[in-house]
Amino acid sequence: MALVLVLLPVGLVQAAPTAPGQAAIATAHPMATAAGREVLEAGGNAFDAAVAITATLAVVEPYSSGLGGGGFYLLHDAASGRDVMLDARERAPGQASRDMYLDDEGNPQPDLSVDGPLAAGIPGIPAALDHLAEEFGRLPLSTTLDPAIRAARDGFQVTEMYRRLAGFREELLADDPGSRTIFLDEGKLPALGHVIRQPDLAETLERIAIEGRDGFYQGELAGRLVDGVRKAGGIWCRSDLAGYRVVEREPVVSRFRGFEVVSAAPPSSGGVAIAQILNTYGVLERRAGELDDLSVLGLHYRVEAMRRAYRDRAEYLGDPDYVDMPLERLTSDHYAAGLAVGISPTDATRSASLAPVVTEPEGPHTTHFSVMDGEGNYVAATLSINYPFGAGVTVPGTGVLLNDEMDDFSQKPGVPNVYGLVGAEANAVQPGKRPLSSMSPTFVRSDELVGVLGTPGGSRIITMVLGGVLAATRGEPVDQWVAGPRIHHQYLPDRIEVEPGLLDADQRAELELMGHRIEVNDGFGNMQAVAWWREDGRLEAASDPRGEGQAAVFAPKAP
Numbered sequence: 001m002a003l004v005l006v007l008l009p010v011g012l013v014q015a016a017p018t019a020p021g022q023a024a025i026a027t028a029h030p031m032a033t034a035a036g037r038e039v040l041e042a043g044g045n046a047f048d049a050a051v052a053i054t055a056t057l058a059v060v061e062p063y064s065s066g067l068g069g070g071g072f073y074l075l076h077d078a079a080s081g082r083d084v085m086l087d088a089r090e091r092a093p094g095q096a097s098r099d100m101y102l103d104d105e106g107n108p109q110p111d112l113s114v115d116g117p118l119a120a121g122i123p124g125i126p127a128a129l130d131h132l133a134e135e136f137g138r139l140p141l142s143t144t145l146d147p148a149i150r151a152a153r154d155g156f157q158v159t160e161m162y163r164r165l166a167g168f169r170e171e172l173l174a175d176d177p178g179s180r181t182i183f184l185d186e187g188k189l190p191a192l193g194h195v196i197r198q199p200d201l202a203e204t205l206e207r208i209a210i211e212g213r214d215g216f217y218q219g220e221l222a223g224r225l226v227d228g229v230r231k232a233g234g235i236w237c238r239s240d241l242a243g244y245r246v247v248e249r250e251p252v253v254s255r256f257r258g259f260e261v262v263s264a265a266p267p268s269s270g271g272v273a274i275a276q277i278l279n280t281y282g283v284l285e286r287r288a289g290e291l292d293d294l295s296v297l298g299l300h301y302r303v304e305a306m307r308r309a310y311r312d313r314a315e316y317l318g319d320p321d322y323v324d325m326p327l328e329r330l331t332s333d334h335y336a337a338g339l340a341v342g343i344s345p346t347d348a349t350r351s352a353s354l355a356p357v358v359t360e361p362e363g364p365h366t367t368h369f370s371v372m373d374g375e376g377n378y379v380a381a382t383l384s385i386n387y388p389f390g391a392g393v394t395v396p397g398t399g400v401l402l403n404d405e406m407d408d409f410s411q412k413p414g415v416p417n418v419y420g421l422v423g424a425e426a427n428a429v430q431p432g433k434r435p436l437s438s439m440s441p442t443f444v445r446s447d448e449l450v451g452v453l454g455t456p457g458g459s460r461i462i463t464m465v466l467g468g469v470l471a472a473t474r475g476e477p478v479d480q481w482v483a484g485p486r487i488h489h490q491y492l493p494d495r496i497e498v499e500p501g502l503l504d505a506d507q508r509a510e511l512e513l514m515g516h517r518i519e520v521n522d523g524f525g526n527m528q529a530v531a532w533w534r535e536d537g538r539l540e541a542a543s544d545p546r547g548e549g550q551a552a553v554f555a556p557k558a559p
């Protein structure tokens with residue numbers, strides 16, 4: 001025995017396991033977690049589970065994501081060791097134009113990009129379901145979409161979260177005949193426990209189960225979508241739907257404290273901003289010798305790094321198929337070192353003193369899920385229809401609720417969007433272009449850890465994911481990543497947003513003395529994360545206590 005061990009390469013004897021054996025899921029709704037579990041237990045892999053979870057969330061969280069929306073999937077394929085970002089972001093319709101949200105005098109008309117059919121981009125989720133199944137999964141869509149079809153037909157119960165978000169959009173939903181019938185109860189906010197059934201959506205899902213992407217982007221359903229959108233005053237054409245494609249893109253990878261951080265590439269700003277913040281913070285950490293993330297100096301440095309990354313986001317970032325971006329420069333150590341030179345250990349920078357640009361705001365919905373299978377495949381996916389209940393319009397006969405993702409474009413340089421974000425030329429509206437996003441599905445990895453995480457939260461997504469990554473690098477358990485108190489700065493408006501409990505009175509006073517303006521906000525985000533600690537094989541999953549989600553770790557039974 002001893003001889004065998006001597007002959008084996010040392011690395012092999014001590015190698016961490018290559019697969020977790022068990023599976024883990026964290027999603028924003030118990031029915032979506034159950035759908036993922038059902039598919040894994042039927043012999044599916046993490047990509048099949050991602051299909052089931054996406055489709056079920058589309059049914060049971062109509063305020064967050066849906067077939068009418070888009071998103072980004074970060075995928076890790078265990079067999080090839082490859083990481084891929086699947087870009088299923090909405091695209092602007094072919095008849096969209098740069099000034100479509102301005103009146104004759106050039107003034108923004110913010111409602112047009114948030115409410116109603118002009119706000120809707122061409123959806124990406126149905127194409128993503130098809131692509132995941134064809135290229136990565138092993139089960140047919142008829143199996144993986146089945147839990148969602150049942151949920152649409154049999155219904156789901158109205159929760160507190162549903163009531164809060166439907167209440168926020170009640171007027172808009174009441175004004176649209178399609179949405180009113182489905183999402184309200186006789187025109188009123190439904191009571192807790194009221195059952196929402198979506199037979200048209202069940203049929204649309206069935207079509208996709210049988211015909212794949214063509215069931216949505218071609219043929220009868222495409223005709224209904226275009227007719228419905230145009231009748232309501234929108235500008236979609238058949239060719240917009242027929243021409244929609246998901247794109248596989250290389251994720252953005254950065255290194256921090258010996259961890260590899262893999263995150264979303266443009267048209268998300270998430271990976272670039274996270275890389276830039278971590279790089280800058282890393283320089284400041286080395287300069288300080290040692291840095292406690294939650295000390296006043298650690299928080300001040302974090303905020304200053306955020307401020308600069310959001311400034312650059314506003315100026316440079318957009319759809320990579322339309323704009324040239326200095327990505328290598330923005331994510332380089334050299335650039336971070338330059339930014340760090342301008343950061344004082346004692347004084348806040350005023351955003352107005354940085355070279356000016358224009359920015360986007362935070363909307364309260366979108367969803368994220370994280371899933372890992374027993375073989376070591378994993379998916380982080382952030383999906384959205386943007387604002388709660390998107391554009392508020394449900395196309396008759398389809399069950400498809402339109403997104404209002406067009407608001408993520410910059411309507412005019414410097415005019416903030418619904419999340420207060422500003423943008424410039426790189427993110428102006430153009431036909432076929434994808435609006436810049438903050439959605440940041442992310443992996444954080446080392447020899448000891450594989451972490452999979454993400455959250456909704458508009459412009460704050462990036463800084464929340466950053467907080468999760470920092471917690472991971474400190475070795476904290478996954479429930480701390482999702483629950484830990486949050487801190488955010490987005491360059492403009494020039495203020496720090498914090499959750500109660502992060503700063504004590506002395507810390508707050510110290511930061512204010514440095515020149516920071518501080519606003520305490522009630523909780524934000526709904527983070528879902530999975531962690532596989534390779535050293536001892538532990539698998540963890542956690543769902544943000546601020547939401548209604550559910551996490552599960554289990555050994556899939558043999559099918």
Ligand code: DON
Pocket residue numbers: 362363364365366384385386387405408436437438439456457458459461
């Ligand atoms: O893509 C984006 O950045 C936004 N449409 C996400 C919106 C969002 O997270 C709203 N949720 N709270």
